[in-house]
Amino acid sequence: MQFLRVGGRISALRQRLADRFQMPERFKDTFVEKWVQYWNGLVRDYSEVAVGVVRESYTKPKKALLYGTGMLFLYQAGLNNPDEEAFMTLLRRSTNRMITVPFELQNPESADYLLTLERAINQKKLRLLSLGICTILWVDLYDEDDCTYPAICEYTKVGLLNFHERIIDVGFWNQYWRLKWKMRNYDVNYL
Structure with a gap:
């Protein structure tokens, strides 16, 4: 169950990247800073969703298998859609x-x-x-x-x-x- 700690790994990686890359002073209080904050929030939200999906797949494997099979079936149906x-x-x-x-x-x-x-x-x-x-x-x-x-x-x-x-x-x-x-x-x- 070491994979369950993936959420901590992702947040630590995100924090290290945020510490390494700093916004230049000339972009402070501009639309560029707001744009960067928006994308950072979006990445954070989706990474939390991905971590939640992985954790839930460990607690409910049958449900995860059903969803995975359904998504694979829809993907294959889309590939084999006749024209x-x-x-x-x-x-x-x-x-x-x-x-x-x-x-x-x-x-x-x-x-x-x-x-x-x-x-x-x-x-x-x-x-x-x-x-x-x-x-x-x-x-x-x-x-x-x-x-x-x-x-x-x-x-x-x-x-x-x-x-x-x-x-x-x-x-x-x-x-x-x-x-x-x-x-x-x-x-x-x-x-």
């Missing part, structure tokens, strides 16, 4: 797989979903909203280049209350899950 390029790659791959199957043997649900996506892309109505750990794919009411009054009026845009109706896919962990779900049985064996 528009990943969506287009997955869409092309799915379309190419669907093309290899004759039209009569295609699953209508898969074919309709791919057709909906292709129409939204061709009409430039497909939008991506990246939330850091996941990406929402939705269809807008108007083309992104449309300059007519209904397209630019703020009252005719998709509202927050009916936004969920416009969502057509959710991307998470380098996958677009609805596209994957719709393509699971795209050929004659879908029954």
